[in-house]
Amino acid sequence: MREHEGGRPFDLAVVVNRESGFDRPGLTLESSIRVLERPNTGMNIGAWDHGWRSLSGYAHYLFLQDDCLVVREGWLAGYLTRAADPEIGLLGESLNKAWDKPWAKLAEERKGEVLPDHIIDGQPAERVALYLDFMARTGIDPGENGRHLRSLTWFARRDVLERIDGFPIGATYGECIAAEIAVSRKVAAAGLRVEQTSPEPFHFIRHADWEQATPGGPFLHTRSRKPRAASWFSRLMRR
Numbered sequence: 667m668r669e670h671e672g673g674r675p676f677d678l679a680v681v682v683n684r685e686s687g688f689d690r691p692g693l694t695l696e697s698s699i700r701v702l703e704r705p706n707t708g709m710n711i712g713a714w715d716h717g718w719r720s721l722s723g724y725a726h727y728l729f730l731q732d733d734c735l736v737v738r739e740g741w742l743a744g745y746l747t748r749a750a751d752p753e754i755g756l757l758g759e760s761l762n763k764a765w766d767k768p769w770a771k772l773a774e775e776r777k778g779e780v781l782p783d784h785i786i787d788g789q790p791a792e793r794v795a796l797y798l799d800f801m802a803r804t805g806i807d808p809g810e811n812g813r814h815l816r817s818l819t820w821f822a823r824r825d826v827l828e829r830i831d832g833f834p835i836g837a838t839y840g841e842c843i844a845a846e847i848a849v850s851r852k853v854a855a856a857g858l859r860v861e862q863t864s865p866e867p868f869h870f871i872r873h874a875d876w877e878q879a880t881p882g883g884p885f886l887h888t889r890s891r892k893p894r895a896a897s898w899f900s901r902l903m904r905r
Contacts, residue, residue: 667736669736670736670737670738670739670741671739671740672736672740672741672742672743673739673740673741673742673743673744674742674743674746676728676742677698677700677721677724678698678699678700679699679700679701679702679717679721680695680699680700680701680702680732681702681703681704681713681714681716681717682701682702682703682704682713683704683705683706683707683708683709683710683712683713684703684704684705684706685706686705686706700721702716702717702720702721704716707835707837708833708835708836708837708842708845709836709842710729710731710817711817711833711834711835711836711842711845711846711849712833712835712836714727714729714817714820714833715832715833715835717729718824718827718832719832724824725823725824725825726745726746726749726821726822726823726824727821727822727823727824727827728742728745728819728820728821729817729819729820729821729822730818730819730871731817731818731819731873733873733874733875734818734819734871734872734873734874735871735872735873735874736870736871737868737870737871737872738869738870740870741870741871744863744864744869744870745757745821745863745870748861748863749821749822749823751859753858753859754858754859754861755822755823755826755829755830755853755854755856755858755859755860756815756820756821756822756826756849756850756853756858756859756860756861757815757820757821757822757861757862757863758815758816758817758818758819758820758821758860758861758862758863759816759818759819759862759863759867759868759869759870759871759872759873760815760816760818760819760862760867760868760873760876760885761813761814761815761816761860761861761862761867762812762813762814762815762816765811765812765813765814765847766811766812766813767811767812768810768811769794769798769808769810769811769812772794772811772812773792773794773795776792776793776794777792778792779792779793780792780793781793781839781840781843782839782840783838783839783840784796784839784840785838785840786799791840793840793843794812796840796841796844797812797843797844797847797848800834800836800840800841800844800845800848801844801847801848801851804834804848806834806848806851806852806855807851807852807855808848808851809851809854809855812847812851813850813854813860814846814847814849814850814851814860815849815850815860815862816846817846817849818873818875818876819871819873820849821863822853826853826856826858829856830849830852830853830856833845833849834848834849834852867885868885875887875888876888
């Protein structure tokens, strides 16, 4: 953020998901940066929901995982320009195109695919079944397909966040993945579009877990770095 001019002024807040009994490392931050603490639930989406609800008075919110890196001048102005379209409800850097298919097709393709902590009524559940079950339990219309933005970077207007009543909070790893998908589906159910900020992914902001093997090539997920608490969710999100 210091290396690339945003094009618009902004305030910065850090939300810490604090585990009971563990002291967080000391943060050396400017006095203008707010630090909020909350219970360690819901991973990054839980932190983001806490952030916008705690900090009122803003018309726009940019949510970032701490492994994100700004790479282009005018990054904030670029988000604001796109968000000025009243038909857009959620912006981000990376659409998960692998899930932009009808739910029946996804269930067929991923039949028998069960990840850790994917449970319904105490029993292991297939991924698609769990995600649809989570949306049913939280009153979210899944729509016709699983199209969604990866929860690496999200940008939304406050009026949209209020309209959809914020983000659902997953209680387990499986439910946290479901929540990532559910937010995009919730925005779509409100009649708003879910879009990448630019036609190419990671235009303004990149993430340490996504790299290009060659310049200009596709971004691929990598697990080369040692997992950290704040980035664990994105590493487990590979699919």
